[in-house]
Amino acid sequence: MRIARIFPIVVCIIFSSLAAHAQFLMDMIDTTSELGKGMISMYHKYDALRFSGYIQPQFQMAQARGAASYDGGDFGAAVDNRFTLRRGRIRLDYERFNKHDMPVVQFAFQFDGSERGVFIRDFYGRFFENKFNVLSLVGGMFARPFGYEVNLSSADRETPERGRMSQILMKTERDLGAMITFEPRRKDHPLRFLRIDAGAFNGQGLSATTDFDSHKDFIGRIAVKPRKILKDQAILSGGVSVLYGGMQQFTNVIYTMGTVNGRPGYQVDSSAANMGKIAPRHYYGADIQLKIPNGPGKGSTQFRAEYIRGQQTATALTTETPGAIPVNAQGKPQPLYIRNFDGAYLYFLQHLGSDQHQLVVKYDWYDPNKKVSGKQIGEPGAGLTAADIRYNTWGVGYLYYANEHLKFMFYYDWVTNESTQLEGYKEDLKDNVLTCRMQYRF
Numbered sequence: 001m002r003i004a005r006i007f008p009i010v011v012c013i014i015f016s017s018l019a020a021h022a023q024f025l026m027d028m029i030d031t032t033s034e035l036g037k038g039m040i041s042m043y044h045k046y047d048a049l050r051f052s053g054y055i056q057p058q059f060q061m062a063q064a065r066g067a068a069s070y071d072g073g074d075f076g077a078a079v080d081n082r083f084t085l086r087r088g089r090i091r092l093d094y095e096r097f098n099k100h101d102m103p104v105v106q107f108a109f110q111f112d113g114s115e116r117g118v119f120i121r122d123f124y125g126r127f128f129e130n131k132f133n134v135l136s137l138v139g140g141m142f143a144r145p146f147g148y149e150v151n152l153s154s155a156d157r158e159t160p161e162r163g164r165m166s167q168i169l170m171k172t173e174r175d176l177g178a179m180i181t182f183e184p185r186r187k188d189h190p191l192r193f194l195r196i197d198a199g200a201f202n203g204q205g206l207s208a209t210t211d212f213d214s215h216k217d218f219i220g221r222i223a224v225k226p227r228k229i230l231k232d233q234a235i236l237s238g239g240v241s242v243l244y245g246g247m248q249q250f251t252n253v254i255y256t257m258g259t260v261n262g263r264p265g266y267q268v269d270s271s272a273a274n275m276g277k278i279a280p281r282h283y284y285g286a287d288i289q290l291k292i293p294n295g296p297g298k299g300s301t302q303f304r305a306e307y308i309r310g311q312q313t314a315t316a317l318t319t320e321t322p323g324a325i326p327v328n329a330q331g332k333p334q335p336l337y338i339r340n341f342d343g344a345y346l347y348f349l350q351h352l353g354s355d356q357h358q359l360v361v362k363y364d365w366y367d368p369n370k371k372v373s374g375k376q377i378g379e380p381g382a383g384l385t386a387a388d389i390r391y392n393t394w395g396v397g398y399l400y401y402a403n404e405h406l407k408f409m410f411y412y413d414w415v416t417n418e419s420t421q422l423e424g425y426k427e428d429l430k431d432n433v434l435t436c437r438m439q440y441r442f
Contacts, residue, residue, distance in 0.1 A: 051442075053090040054155045058437035059083050064430035070164045071413055071433040086437065087154055088113040089121065102185060103128045108142075119206070121174060133185045138199075139178040141206070144170055145197035145221045146241045148287040148306055149345065158349055158360045158399060160411050160435045164391055165308060165343035165366035168320050169283065170205065177201030177216070195223045203245050203281070207323030215278050217245025226291070238288035246278040247313055250325050253335035254279065255316075255383065257371040264372045265382030266337065279313035279336050281321065299351020299358065309342035312368070318387050319368040339369045339388070360397040360411070365390065378421025386425055392416045409437040 062069065065080040072086050091110040098104050110122035124140030143151050149162050150173050161167065179199025184192045202208070203217040223239030252274040258267035287306035294300055312319050315326045315334050319341065326334040345364035352359055367373075369388040377384045397411030415431045 048095050050093045050095070051091070052093070053088075054439055054441040055088045056086040056154075056437055056439050057083070058086050058160070058435055060436070061434045062430075063432040067431040067433070068429070069415075069431055069433055070167050071161055071435060085114040086160070089155070091122070098130055100130075102130055102133055103136075104130060121172075121206075128185075134182055134189070134191075136181045136183065137178070138181070141174055141176050142179075143173050144175050144201060144205075144219050144243075145179060145199060146170065146219050146243055146283065147221075147285050147308065148239065148289065148304065155439065155441060158347070158358065159362055159395055159397065160409065160437060163343070163345045163364040163366070164393060165341075165345075165364065168366065168368075169308075169312065171320060171323075172206040175201040175203065175205045175217075176211075179219075193225045193227055195221075195225060197221045197223075201245075203247065203321070204323045205321065207321070212325050213248035215246055215248055217243055217281065219243045219245075226289075233292065235291040235293075236289070238286070241283070241285040241287075241308075243281065243283040243310075246281045247322065247336075249274050249277050249279050249336060251275070251333040251335055255335055255337045257339065257369065260382050263379055263382060264376055265379070265384065268335075279338060280311045281313055283308055283310040283312075285309075294351060297354060299353075299355045300349075301351070302347065302349035304347035304349075305344065307342070307344040309370075310340075311338060312341050313338050314387070316383075316385050316387065337387075340371060341366070341368050342370055343367060356401045358399040358401070360395070360399060362395040362397075363393070364395075365392045374418050375421055377418065378423075378425075384422075386422060389420060389422075389425060390418050405441050407439040407441070409435065409439070411435045411437075 058072075059081070060071065061081045062075045063080075065075065066077040067075045067080070069075060072084060075082065089110060089112050091108065094107040096104045105128065106126040108122050108124055108126075110120070112119050112121050120141065122140075122142055124138055124142040126136055126138040128136045145151070147166070149157075149166050150170055162173075166173075177199050179197055182194070182196040184194070186192070198218070198220045200216045200218055202211040203215065204211065219242070221239055221241040224237055226235045226237040228234070229236050252270055252272050254269045254274050255266040256269065257264065259265065260267065285306060285308035288304070290303045292301045312321075313336055314320060314322060316337055319339060326336070328334050343364065343366040345362060348361040350359045351357065367390040369384075372382075372384060372388055373390065376382070377388050393416075394414040395411060397409060400408040402408065411434070413433050413435075415433075416428050417425065419425070419427055
């Protein structure tokens, strides 16, 4: 009878992960019985479970109806304002530690639900070696280890979205693959400040349902964790990243930048030898973060910067990494376009007298084709399209952290594009966006 009375209480404790020590449970449960032993076993097993999540309902206003946008997707043809549920994330983590409080294994599952549907975001397992406590191996679906902004959680980021370049080059940020990490976990290790990631990935990210070629992307990052500098008055961190990959060419028609009629334009290579070769997708990046505390309860001043350049293979009308073999209306493979790109972002973050109020100023640019600009785009015979236009974005926002579970964001993006000779892009588009968001987090 005693077991029957306390059983509902114990179940609640186990599955809500609210916790009690095993000794406390043993005092409550008759561990000499088989049922009691089973309940303690369940506690030890499921106490390692952790649930977390957040939702981001928001209201947005665009400068014009039908605006194309990287602030949560394009607006409908007749729409210049909208309510959306930008993200609705639920995450489950399972972790086990050894008797020295060192991690042994981790499992993570996260999905995103909104009015657009339900999608998996993370699904991976991680194994930690426990002899030297410096290495771990992860496999499954997880964030690519490239740069800082790509790996900064949407729940923690001070802007509504990642920059245009991050969204185009690494859509959904995640991919299927395997990665080994060097990261000392003992506090007395001389290299505890260092983290090195190296992994192989399919390359298409979550925009693909399956891999469409046998080529894999290598992604590596060397990062220095936050370190105190200037007599402990500031905290500095940073890293360098590389993505060395590509995609198989399913067509012999390849376009690269050169000179056409004495002006910049695309040159075609239709050699039969192109078929089956690997078109390049090579990115090189560096990032730095500086944080200066303003005093107890007054927050901090922060500066962040990241620069990425390289080669990107896509199609005539977009520089987004293809999620499937690009084909035309007749089902035949489209020609591929290889462009040299670069882009960057800079953040200025300032708490306004307390931890609850924060000002955000951000500038980012993405130039998908460094070898052409402005009125050169649209010249007859050059083959240049809207995919070659550079965009610059200024963003200003205010954040109010009501408590650890609730955050309010008010953010405005000024987006400017190059003026070209292309119809529809001869002057700046009306695509500025105001975002008002609430975030609930547990």
